[in-house]
Amino acid sequence: MSLPRRLYQTAAKQAKNTPQFISTATHFTDYADLRSDTVTQPCAKMRDAAANAVLGDDTFGDCPTTNKFESDMAALLGKEAAVLTPTGTQANLIAMMLMAPFLGSSVLLSEKSHILDVEKGGISALARIVPKSIPMAENGEMDLVALEGAIPKYDKLNVVPVVGIAMETPTYEMGRVVKPEYLDKIAKLAKKYKLRTHIDGARLWNAASYLEIDLKDAAAQGDTVSVCMSKGLGCPAGSILAGSEKDIRQAREFRKMLGG
Numbered sequence: 001m002s003l004p005r006r007l008y009q010t011a012a013k014q015a016k017n018t019p020q021f022i023s024t025a026t027h028f029t030d031y032a033d034l035r036s037d038t039v040t041q042p043c044a045k046m047r048d049a050a051a052n053a054v055l056g057d058d059t060f061g062d063c064p065t066t067n068k069f070e071s072d073m074a075a076l077l078g079k080e081a082a083v084l085t086p087t088g089t090q091a092n093l094i095a096m097m098l099m100a101p102f103l104g105s106s107v108l109l110s111e112k113s114h115i116l117d118v119e120k121g122g123i124s125a126l127a128r129i130v131p132k133s134i135p136m137a138e139n140g141e142m143d144l145v146a147l148e149g150a151i152p153k154y155d156k157l158n159v160v161p162v163v164g165i166a167m168e169t170p171t172y173e174m175g176r177v178v179k180p181e182y183l184d185k186i187a188k189l190a191k192k193y194k195l196r197t198h199i200d201g202a203r204l205w206n207a208a209s210y211l212e213i214d215l216k217d218a219a220a221q222g223d224t225v226s227v228c229m230s231k232g233l234g235c236p237a238g239s240i241l242a243g244s245e246k247d248i249r250q251a252r253e254f255r256k257m258l259g260g
């Protein structure tokens with residue numbers, strides 16, 4: 001069964017079992033409204049958890065709920081550390097900032113990626129990266145020949161240095177779950193040219209369940225990975241960026257800079 005069909009069926013089943021969903025969906029008839037992840041509403045249990053959460057100051061590291069959530073997410077994603085961000089867009093932007101220590105560096109990403117198509121040019125305007133778009137096939141995979149071709153093979157003053165590759169699964173365009181072997185090939189290429197990798201895994205849970213693998217295996221080929229709580233999990237907001245201790249320490253500085 002195709003992924004969109006499976007997602008449709010899951011959402012339809014969820015809608016049927018969640019009276020709140022039905023009462024708040026404006027167009028609900030005999031189909032599930034999938035225009036946006038946030039059309040779904042948090043259930044009573046989710047609202048209770050939010051209302052009763054133990055709070056503290058996150059900048060001082062004093063919020064037990066955030067601390068536990070970040071360390072649980074790091075473990076689930078198989079990374080050393082994780083930081084909570086308000087949105088997936090901000091998590092991706094911070095990942096781009098981590099990739100490019102020099103102004104004017106380039107990152108390779110799919111021509112139809114969310115970072116390039118939707119995130120309002122933050123990659124250039126704020127992370128000051130020159131994005132290089134790579135053609136994407138129907139199955140959601142970037143053309144690997146074009147990808148390798150876009151990496152300069154020599155280090156000269158008059159070339160834009162490529163510092164990283166951003167991947168996506170499921171893809172924003174058409175919700176394709178890419179094959180783990182494809183991500184392995186990109187990681188190999190990145191290693192060969194000493195590039196960093198990021199996985200925009202806004203809906204990585206869907207990819208992992210479709211592939212029947214652990215979340216950490218789905219995230220394995222990214223030096224950093226972003227996931228969204230607000231997508232299909234009934235949570236109203238929040239994303240995670242996970243990576244090494246060093247990256248996440250720096251990510252906290254960038255988050256502060258961005259107003260997080």
Ligand SMILES: Cc1ncc(COP(=O)(O)O)c(C=O)c1O
Binds near residue numbers: 086200
């Ligand atoms: C693949 C992908 N990445 C990132 C995002 C951004 O997430 P947010 O809306 O939380 O900024 C989305 C949003 O739909 C997405 O589909």
